Amino acid sequence: MIAGVVRGREVTGDLVLEVDAVVVGTGAGGSVALRELARAGLNVVALEEGPCSTSGELTQREDEMLPLLFQDAGARMTQDLAIRVLQGRGVGGSTVHNTNLCKRTPDEILDLWARRYGVLGAAPGDLRPAFEAIERDLSVSEIDAPMRNANNDALRAGCEALGWRGGPLKHNRVGCQQSGFCELGCAYDAKQNALKIVVPQAVIAGARVYSDVTVLRLSHDGARVTGVHAEARDAAGLPRARVEVLAPVVVLAASAVGSPALARRSGVPDPYGQLGRGLRMHPGAIAAGRFDREIAGWRGIPQSYECTEHLSHEEGSDERVWIVPAFAHPIGAAATLPGFGAAHMAGMRAYSNLAVLTAMVHDETSGEVAVDDDGGPVLRYAMSEADRRQLAKGLVACARLLLAAGAREVTIPAVPALRVRTVAELERLDLAVIRPHSVPMTAVHPMGTMRMGEDPHKSVVRSTGEHHQLRGLFVADGSLFPTSIGGPPQISIYAFALHLAPHVVERARGR
């Protein structure tokens, strides 16, 4: 437990807090906004709906960690049930269970946002100081080759055999024991994330943090935000006390799903129908290669090498697939591998000899976060035909990489399952089979539902992060992005929160 974090489940009576600013959510974006407000000497509080976990509580068991660390216990889905959407819940947000890959927003994407979406002051040169500062804070470094496990080495071998573009990734780990359980939180406290680094820095600077407190709605008069109404919950998730925060500045950092859902259920003005629109998520699917040798992909750093042969960030490109390893723990693997009964058992018996790659689409599909009758998020996302083709192309590329690395057989868990042993078989595949509902898809990078830009007809917040219509309402999470970024987003989210923090501070000082 971080000193200074108050557990909402221990709050004994209703609370009314009067502060300069309140931050909703403590993930990548919220932690930085909170820290910068506190460092500017402002009276600031963060409300986080999930718990505050210590590394000692992170048992690395799927059955215990999925309910503890993930929204909807890891079962959040798009409305049509085609894509599983994984997101974090708790102090540190999705940075607690993410796989620690660190890449900056590509220059082409920042240029596109300026050119097409009217984002001001966020050119590559403008963002550089924020990227450098965040990378220093989180001790970002390249993952050394000796730390590459056999699953990642299969991807490297495939890239080298085919002459495809690939290379090592960067991460924010120090003292990593290579236990391989990053997606369930780190029991060894090796992750230099929002939970370990940024939130404690914020608390040292004077910020207050409440965990287990869900913000139900924002209060506003149609022109200015005035605070939030929230509810502290007990360990079973039942309401325990009401929490009201009075503040002239509210920073939304509840993720690209949580922030628009909260804004929608609060009746935030939306004269041009932009709120919640533009949802992107890098949907991905996997291909698994069975090798004659042991791979033991559950051991070691899960992702340390990437293939960018089919990834371009240029606008309109037909190369929009990012390939990285994606080894699943036993329950996840059993749920993904195709077949029933003896056939499924045979697949699981080969578990230790599997190498698994994922193709993630740098998506153009524009989805939406709406709300249901109870105010909960509804994710509408109907994958476009162009993105479906990218997914199919990506899975074929994964299969080629695995075969080139020496896999005896590659399985794409479609319905019916696709199995190939040679490139010739791969070339004969009917790729129309690879489509939503026929292949299990997962997305871990929701973005873009409260987009920034200067034109209120096309965006929800200004380039400063402040809402076009509601003074004092800021966004500081992945919702800001006008498009997909085609790579791991955490560094971009931390950096944008830092880059925009001076505007939030200025408003909280009453200017």
Ligand SMILES: Cc1cc2nc3c(=O)[nH]c(=O)nc-3n(C[C@H](O)[C@H](O)[C@H](O)COP(=O)(O)OP(=O)(O)OC[C@H]3O[C@@H](n4cnc5c(N)ncnc54)[C@H](O)[C@@H]3O)c2cc1C
């Ligand atoms: C399995 C997995 C692996 C990943 N791996 C990587 C990786 O290697 N590299 C990378 O760059 N990115 C990775 N990501 C993505 C990355 O972690 C996220 O993009 C990033 O953390 C999002 O930051 P955020 O601030 O937008 O939201 P989050 O970090 O998700 O934080 C939002 C917080 O808001 C809280 N919240 C929501 N609603 C409310 C409410 N009403 N009241 C109070 N609090 C609320 C949530 O509980 C949560 O803690 C991964 C994600 C997943 C799921």
Ligand code: SF4
């Ligand atoms: S691989 Fe490293 S960072 Fe990941 S859970 Fe294990 S010790 Fe922690």
